[in-house]
Amino acid sequence: MPEARGPRVARVIVDTPLPQLDRLFDYAIPERLREQAVPGVRVTVPLRSAGRIADGYLVEVADDASFDGELSELDSVVSAAKVLTPEIARLARRIADRSAGSANDVLRLAVPPRMVRVEKAWLAAEHPAAPEEVPVRGVRGYRSALAEAIDTAGRVAVDAVPRLARTTAGEWVGAWAITLAELAARCVASGRSAVIAVPDYRDLDQLQAALRDAVPDHVLARVDAGQSNQDRYRAFLRCLEPSPVVVIGNRSAVYSPAHRLGLIALWDDSDPLHAEPLAPYAHARDVALVRAEDEGCALAFVSHTRSIEVQRLVELGWLTAHSPEPAVTPRVVVTAAQSGEQGPSRVPDGAWRAAKDGIAHGPVLVQVARPGYAPVLACATCRQAARCAKCQGPLGLDRAGAPPSCRWCGAIATGWECSHCGGTAVRLVTRGSARTAEELGRAFPGSRVIVSDGERRVTTIDERPALVVATRGAEPITPGGYRAVLLLDGDRMLARESLNVAEDCLRWWSNAASLAAPGAPVVLVGVAGPLAQALATWRQPAYASTQLADRRALKFPPAVRLASVTGTPKAVGDAVAALVAGTFIDVLGPTPVETRGAGRQGSGHPDAVRAIVRFDYAHGAAVASALRSAVVKAAAKGRKPRGDRGYRPPPTLRVRLDDPEIS
Secondary structure, X not given: OOOOOOOOEXXXXXXXOOHHHOOEXXXXXXXXXXXXXXXXXXXXXXXXXXXXXXXXXXXXXXXXXXXXOOOOEOOEEOOOXXXXXXXXXXXXXXXXXXXXXXXHHHHHHHOOOOOHHHHHHHHHOOXXXXXXXXXXXXXXXXXXXXXXXXXXXXXXXXXXXXXXXXXXXXXXXXXXXXXXXXXXXXXXXXXXXXXXXXXXXXXXXXXXXXXOOOOOHHHEEEEOOOOOHHHHHHHHHHHOOOOOOEEEEOHHHHHOOOOOEEEEEEEOOOOHHHEOOOOOOOEHHHHHHHHHHHHOOEEEEEEOOOXXXXXXXXXXXXXXXXXXXXXXXXXXXXXXXXXXXXEEOOOOHHHXXXXXXXXXXOEEEEEEOOOOOEOOEEEOOOOOEOEOOOOOOEEEEOOOOOOOEEOOOOXXXXXXXXXXXXXXXXXEOOOOHHHHHHHHHHHOOOOOEEEEOOOOOXXXXXOOOEEEEEEOOOOOEOOOOEOEEEEOOHHHHHOOOOOOHHHHHHHHHHHHHOOEOOOOEEEEEOOOOHHHHHHHHOOHHHHHHHHHHHHHHHOXXXXXXXXXXXXXXXHHHXXXXXXXXXXXXXXXXXXXXXXXXXXXXXXXXXXXXXXXXXXXXXXXXXXXXXXXXXXXXXXXXOOOOOOOOXXXXXXXXXXEEOOHHHO
């Protein structure tokens, strides 16, 4: 007589934006779905409101339900593909709890939308689990201790070699890409996988070129936000296969599944592109830290300029620092701006000579602060910044001879009049990449001038002489490196209001200096003091240590953690009141939120305010839990009455932990 099977229960996370539904729901598994209902598959489930059917993921299967009443049954199993692995489900829950967010929001970043044809083709194919044979290699430029740390699941902070390197295919890439490729190859050789996240497509192209020398093509999976939905989903499914894989991509790559994960690595972790702009706003660095601890794999942060967050972990002994041996130092020359009749010279004599000597032998890089022609204008009479009459945004010029227009709303400023003195004429305050290229073209007649910025995508150039004017982060690669590098507008870059402005500038300048040919001059114009000294001596870790000491004294991040609480005055007050005494240091504010940024801050309420909570790392779980409860209560109060299908008011509370915008 066959043994009777007891009722089985499916625990499902439902795809919903409502924070009050951020938990596992129990559903009965009907007999018709017993074989298909396994952990990791997509399912549809009924919701009690108006007979709705919702999407979700089956997280686990149990014999007993946590609910005493009668369970609803699963509606369907969408596909046999197990797209949610136990490791990623666990990671989503931990990141959501750490960030006071919803696990479902994390899963939207981790699992791309389903592409039916791609998935059916993948399910029909065979996926061998045999390990790939890749030769074990060392890591060029570093002692064997770095390779040993990766082999033994160590945690390292690696100072990248500031040079360009050539692959066997003849492509020039940053030496940092070669280092990451060699680390990944060691993992693949031992039957493990690696996940590498980089800021943008320029870095991805270099890393992919370096990996072609290190691992077979079918081992590589690129998950890029610029891919089509079909290509992105195809690469995601490759990550699910039971064989080693090297996953490369932007910030969301840290959520990619991988067979026997052996390494998580981030390039340039202080780049703001690693910060997720979508809820729960978890930084890729924090996700990597949590995942490496959870899965027991190696962790590597590689950069030319060590972030203050990584420096803190190094000083705590949680990360081990590794530097190139022998040391490689670019030739940095610090030049003060020279004053003349028209004010300080943007390109002093020493920089002109370096550019003139360099262009005789090859391309010369000129880094500028802003794209465009003239990003900022001022009144010619009183020198006050020229503002738009409609939205009070800054005025600028898009090209020579064009009328001024607003940088915020785009309105043409016809008939402009200064609100301060009544003047009607404007003057240039800053020069963008296009204006700089125009001026350099006149100064070096007959020379090629190439502009690379957000509007002009240039990733590589040849070795012929040229003046390359690029905004920060958009510098192209040239064979052998630039014959000279000019870093202009340093004073304007430092004028930005941000706690991290010095760290950002040092990173921009260091990354540009690493593109110089060996022995070529790197001229930093108009900047002095400890920041210029750190670049000239190539001692970025020492500068990060000094900055960290200052922030410890002031109780600024990353010495402590921050949480921004934005919403209506009542909602913010209730959230702050929900915090348990002793779990936080203090509360700053609340203060009014600027109207222009209200939508970006999350509440959209005209009277929105923001409070900032400072707390120690040890109390992060308690603070996140209390603020999460406040979000759920605020969302529940905002629900529309039963039977009312009219307008639902927007959320009255937004919580963001480790918010970079308030630093």
